[in-house]
Amino acid sequence: MIANDPELLQVNQFSESLYFPAPHGVHSVFCDTISALQAMPGLNLGVNQWWRDGVLHIHTVGPASLIKMINHRGPVLVSAHLATHSLLGSLAGARMYTAAWSAYLDRFYSQADAILAVSEEVRSELLSRGIRKPVHVVHNGVDLTVFKSSPSARQASRKALGVGQDERVVLCVAQLQPRKCPHIFVECARKFPDVKFVWVGESLFGPISASRAEIRSLMAGAPRNLHFTGGLPREDVSQWCRVADVFLFPSHHETFGLAILEAAASGLPIITRRLPVYDDIFGEPGIDRLTAEDIPDFIDQLDYLLSSAEARQRFGQRSLSVASSYGSEVIAKDLVKVYEQI
Structure with a gap:
């Protein structure tokens, strides 16, 4: 496929899981999404590339993803796999920095043009926290x-x-x-x-x-x-x-x-x-x-x-x-x- 072909929808799937450890679920969804989209006609699909245009779809919420979002010129979507309380019971001392984590997630999700919540519960939490960007529910899939x-x-x-x-x-x-x-x-x-x-x-x-x-x-x-x-x-x-x-x-x-x-x-x-x-x-x-x-x-x-x-x-x-x-x-x-x- 030609990257600048106007007949193709250009989509870049971006995830830090290729660089840093990510939960099994997030990485599995990322890989299955890529495999499924590769079979879809009319897409020019990139994986962890540094395009400045086209649709950018982010799967992880680390600093590299945030930098990519800020510098992207085209539409940005984020899959919301994590909620503000996801670290509780996962990381030692999580209650000490829950407020900072929540503020970071709010900033992160607000950088997107649209958010893909993996469940109705996540969508409800995002809306309750004052996220004003469109939130679509798109469940995780499995191969x-x-x-x-x-x-x-x-x-x-x-x-x-x-x-x-x-x-x-x-x-x-x-x-x-x-x-x-x-x-x-x-x-x-x-x-x-x-x-x-x-x-x-x-x-x-x-x-x-x-x-x-x-x-x-x-x-x-x-x-x-x-x-x-x-x-x-x-x-x-x-x-x-x-x-x-x-x-x-x-x-x-x-x-x-x-x-x-x-x-x-x-x-x-x-x-x-x-x-x-x-x-x-x-x-x-x-x-x-x-x-x-x-x-x-x-x-x-x-x-x-x-x-x-x-x-x-x-x-x-x-x-x-x-x-x-x-x-x-x-x-x-x-x-x-x-x-x-x-």
Whole structure:
């Protein structure tokens, strides 16, 4: 494609995740968005380039992104993956600089011509904070082919990861931080000693992660049937999704929940916290997924799924139905509509 071809819509996808560590969800969305847009006709797509014109679509909120926005001459969009309270329970001492972080986010989002909120909850927060730029809700998407499962793929993944064909597996994919509630996962593992529990993820901020010592102590005292893999490439995450029988996600705060969507794309029955943010994304509680509020609730819902193959199949089919609406190609079409509007 020719960069200055007037027939092409010129769009630059920019993310600091290629230079600095970014949460798994943000980087995955960035990569899937690029892949999907590359298949769209009529686009001249750049990735982390320094164009001064065309549409600039920012995915991360660091200083390099802000500099890029300030110096850009064309329209600017920002995907709002983070809320003002996203650092609480993620970074040590976050309450001490919440006000500064909030002020920075307000300034950052106000530099854009339009904002793409990943959920209605994020949109509501942005508006409540006085953001006056147009805010569109464009959910995160997922490359369904990456997480697609089948009996043969499940068998192959189990063999590759050393999991017995008849072994039951409960999975969580999340950063190791207090707001993800790993203590609930540990207690569930303790309650079901004959089931293999796997937590995929690590502490994103290393030594300055929130409650790092407490998390390490929790891991050290976990039962033997619980395995912490640490951070893994997405290909390995998808393998664990194909291996698992149930996806249990106890986090008490999310702006979207991409890991849930990835698990749903593998046809896993889902157990989540009762959070309003999920309702317009992952369907109706009790119909499309199971929900819980405290440790006894999670144990009860897990016991129900582990003891009923019919329930696992039924909720797994509901998960596939939900995920089908969030294929990356569907999200790409929504993005192009917004690009054209601005």
